[in-house]
Amino acid sequence: MDSNEWIKKLGDIAEAFKSFSESNVDITFLEERFVGKRGELTLLLRELGSFKPEEKKLLGAKGNELKNKIVSFCESKKNLFSGFKEYHYDIDITLPSKKYNQSNLHPITITLNRIIDIFQKLGFSIEWGPLVEEDYYNFEALNFSPDHPARDMQDTFYLDLKDDKNKNYLLRTHTSPVQIRSMLKYKPPLRIISPGKVFRSEAIDSTHSFVFNQIEGFYVDKNVSMADLKWTLESFMKDFFGSSAKIRFSPSYFPFVEPGAQAEVSCVFCGGTDKSCRVCHGSGWIEMLGAGVMHPNVLKNCGYDPNEFSGFAFGAGIERFAMLLLGIDDLRVLYENDLRVLRQIF
Ligand SMILES: [Zn+2]
Incomplete structure (x- = not known):
């Protein structure tokens, strides 16, 4: 090896050290690789033994300069970390940690x-629908004609929005408009649920609110009947409340179904045996949802032939299920988000 080759090798080592020292490489590794017993620089310096004295002096100075640089770099890094040793014994890993509030679903x-x-x-x-709804989807297409008295049962907030087609807008009073929107969008058979917020112009008390959550469900196909509705709702109730749950219907009126029914579920809390049951008050039945067979006019409004297709629909308040599930008797508890109450639930 002549002096030029030696200088080139020294340059390569300096370059390699530079790139390693800029990365987060382990200091012990760096030391061993360059200035350890078999380190690259150590071996290169040993080569100087075969050079002439004047060359040895010149090259040795350059080589030692790099060596000092590497050694002091490694020492400075070691000193930087050695400070941690002082704190080592001050950490008590057996101390209980700080308590943080854990988030949870509502x-x-x-x-x-x-x-x-x-x-x-x-x-x-699942299908989702808009909260600001057109009068047509919320009422008219569901067989509530413009001055139908049933509209009074669902008084809501009307919006002063008029577009070029002169449509009337309101905050939807139920999730049923999603029935219409879905039936216009898809072809039967359709089995769809649609949950979401709905609005009514009502004063707040323990069982009423101006905003609450509903879930709509409907099934349209050939030969769908009240029997399919009963089976579906009973299967749902058994899964939700337990296998002893039963369903019974009593006649009710909603313009978009014919026949319409109120569905009650048997009281799974007392089995109808406790006269002082705070859920069923001894009747053995709990009113859960409104349901029925789709009115032919609703099918017609969506372009379906009522002689070919039929369907059922139901709608239920989510809060009612939450109250029964969690044993709450005041609806407002669900909206106030008082942590003292929510912590008792979870
Ligand atoms: Zn009961």
Whole structure:
């Protein structure tokens, strides 16, 4: 090796050290690789033994300069970390950690997720609809004509929005408009649930609120009857409340179904045996939802032939299920988000 080759090798080592020292490489590794017993620089310096004295002096100075640089770099890094040793004994890993508030899903979300899971098992898919709805989808297409008295049962907030088509807008009073929107969008057979917020112009008390959550469900196909509705709702209730749950219908009126029914579930809390049961008050039945067979006019409004297709629909308040599930008797608890109450629920 002549002096030029030696200088080139020294340059390569300096370059390699530079790139390693800029990365987070382990200091012991760096030391061993360059200035350890078999380190690259150590071996190169040993080569100087075969050079002439004047060359040895010149090259040795350059080589030692790099060596000192590497050694002091490594020492400075070691000193930087050695400070931690002083604190080592001050850490007590057995001390309990600080308590932080753990977040959790809201009771309404938990209840809704459970309802959705059950209906998905029964083959229903989910559709979402807008909260600001056109009068047509919220009322008219659902067989509420403009001065239908049933509109009074669902008084809501009307919006002063007029577009070029002169439509009337309101905050939807139920999730049923999603029935219309879905039926116009897809072809039967349809098995759909649609959860979401709905609005009514009501004063707040323990069982009423101006905003609450509903879930709509409907099934349209050939030969769908009240029997399919009963089976579906009973399967759902058994999954939600337990296998002893039963369903009974009593006549009710909603313009978009014919016949319409109020569905009650047997009281799974007392089995109808406790006169002082705070849920059923001894009747053995709890009102849970409104349901019925789709009115032919609703099918016609969506372009379906009522002689070919039929369907059922139901709608239920999520809060009602959450209250029963969690043993709450005041609806307002679900909206106030008082941590003292929520912590008792979870
Ligand atoms: Zn009861």
